[in-house]
Amino acid sequence: MPNLTYKMNPMPAQIPQEKLDRLSRLETATIGHFYHFGFAHPAIQPVLPGKVIAATVTTLVIPGLDSTLLHHCLSQVGPGYFMAVDRLGDTKYACWGGGVTRMAAMMGLSGACVDGPHTDTAEVEEQDFAIWSRGPSPVTTRLYDSGGGFNVPVCIGGAAVLPGYAVLADPSGVLFIAPEDLDDVLEQGELKxxxxxxxxxxxxxxxxxxxxxxxxxxxxxxxxx
Structure with a gap:
């Protein structure tokens, strides 16, 4: 029988660190001069100033009121990964707050992006954790066990994202790059x-x-x- 509640896939292979190091020395705004895919909507902005993250993407999709799968999947991630959370269009309920931030930092997650709001900004600052969101909200999710997907295709701010993509997140926004495009993006970005x-x-x-x-x-x- 198909599982209609939780879609669970393994962690994607990490992009070589040498390529991520090169990517981290570029700017999303520079790449935006010549590359037209993978940019999240500019409403998704950094919670903390000055953060720059280049990493491999792991994806998550969870429905508006429910963060059950997020709590579970934080135990599966680690250094070198950036979690992209698709909220299925919800812009009211904050799935990412102080407890989630603390767990993500403990696991060594490089950063995260939520296509929706976050909460507990002071605790994000305390943990010095790199996260991008649509802004703060005092209304939070609960554990309703209603489902979701881990390492499945997602949409983040209008950008189609697959697990294993590269991400560059900086003060200007968030960019997801397909692995097959990465070498050309790096070359053109460095030249520009x-x-x-x-x-x-x-x-x-x-x-x-x-x-x-x-x-x-x-x-x-x-x-x-």
Whole structure:
């Protein structure tokens, strides 16, 4: 008989650390110049400032009022993983609070993203845990044993995410990258980052952005006369 309550899959293989180290040196906003997949809605923002996480994604989906599976699955995760929690559209009930944060930190989870609210911000700060959410809520979930899925396909802020994806989460937002895209994203991101450093130095030295980008020439061509 199929299990219609809990869908449980094993932890995905971790992405090589060398690639994650390279990813951590990039910015989501830099990759956003050329890559158009996997960006979570900008309403999902960091709870703590200045956090940057590059890790392998483990996924979870739980219904609005129920966090039973989240409590259980925290025992399955560990260092190098980032938990992406799909709340099935709920934006009222906070599944992630102080106790969950403490357990996640004890397990060494690298970070988490909730497509919904969190609670107990002070305890998140106390644990110095990296989490992204849609903001705080005082209304929390309970243990109703109604079901959910672990390491299943999820949707996080409009982005389709599979377990085993790479994630880059930073002050600008959260980006999920399919493993088959990662090498190209790293290569283009590193190239664009270096070009950005060169252009920033030129502007510091007095160059005008419009002249460098070609925008001034475009405007001049249509306004000259």
């Amino acid at each position: 980052t270096e070009r950005g450093r060169i252009n920033e130095a030129k502007i510091t030295e007095g160059a005008h952005l419009g002249e460098m980008s070609g925008a001034t020439a475009m405007v001049s061509a249509k306004t000259a006369g």
